[in-house]
Structures are given as structure tokens and as C-alpha cells.
Amino acid sequence: MRKITIFSFFVFITICCVFSQQSFADAKPWVWSWYGSHWENQDFEPYLEPAKEPHGSQWNKDPWQPEHWTAQRGGDETSLIRGFYNADILRDQYMDDDLPVLEVGPAFYQLGGHDKRRVVQMVDQAYGVTSDKLFGMFMLYDWRTKDAIGAYTQYGLQLQ
Numbered sequence: 044m045r046k047i048t049i050f051s052f053f054v055f056i057t058i059c060c061v062f063s064q065q066s067f068a069d070a071k072p073w074v075w076s077w078y079g080s081h082w083e084n085q086d087f088e089p090y091l092e093p094a095k096e097p098h099g100s101q102w103n104k105d106p107w108q109p110e111h112w113t114a115q116r117g118g119d120e121t122s123l124i125r126g127f128y129n130a131d132i133l134r135d136q137y138m139d140d141d142l143p144v145l146e147v148g149p150a151f152y153q154l155g156g157h158d159k160r161r162v163v164q165m166v167d168q169a170y171g172v173t174s175d176k177l178f179g180m181f182m183l184y185d186w187r188t189k190d191a192i193g194a195y196t197q198y199g200l201q202l203q
Contacts, residue, residue, distance in 0.1 A: 107161060109168035120169040132162055134186040143172050143181035147192070160200045173197045 109120075116123050127133045131148040138144065145166060151159065163183065166172075173179040173196060183193040183202070193202035 105157065107157075109161075109165045112161070112165060113168075120165070124166060124169055127162060127166075133166070136166075139182070139184075144184050145181055145195075146184045146186050146189075148186050159202070163195045163200050167195060 112123055113120050124133070131150040132154070133145065133151070134148040135146040136144065137146070145163070151162070154162065167174075167181075172181045178196070180194055180196040182191050183195065184190065185192050191203070193200060195201075
């Protein structure tokens, strides 16, 4: 009698679990799978930068030019650079043993990869550092540690 009671208890629990699946939003053909329509429209693409794009080519398709920002400011590059200083993106610029240095502030680190490159490219456009010399470049230094964090050359921005 005891074995029959235990067996009927397990049968009852199993039946309750199987029929409780109907309380979910979508019906299933059987307990252990989904209908084929469940897997439709799951080809999500991220809105911003794709995560698996190779590092060397991640900015190849970006058509941005510094003139896009200066046109928004009425063609005035110096007011745009002043805005970078006011936002604490840039802190200072000076020469260190005949090497131009751009000191970045704490807000520079909060920018995304595209915008870091755009800010530095805008500074180069305004002052023409890479176009004045054959191998023109300038270094980026951290405002707090005064250590080099990167360089900008005619080939673009390289951060360490």
C-alpha cells in the first residue's frame, strides 16, 4: 500500500508539472522544445560599434572630417578648441624637448574611441602639427601623472 501511495504521488507531481507548462505565454509542441517560430527575427545587430570588428580597420568606414565640427561653430576652430578646454577634455599644450605635447584631462578618458580620435584630429587640423613637418607628430600626456598615453601622427591616433 505504501509503494502505491508513493508511486501515485510522483505521478501526480509529474502530471502537474507537465500541465503547468500551459501557463507560459507561448505554447510549445511538447514540454522540451519551442516552435520553429520562436527562433525567427533573432538577427540582432548592435546600434553602435560592432564588437568583433578588427582593431586596425575599425575607423575605415567613418566619413567624419574636422570641417564637420567647425561648420557647426561657424568655421571658428579656436572656439571649438576652447570648448574642449572648458569641458576638461584637454588641459594644456606645450613643448617637451622640441616635441609638441597635448595634455589631456579626465573627461578625455570618458569619450568613446571615435570621439577621442576626433578631438585629437581636430587639434591637429587647427594647429597643423602633422602637416608642418615631414614626420610631424605630437604626444598625448596624462594630466595627473604627466606620463605619455599616446601619440598622434599623420597615420592617426595611437593610444597605449
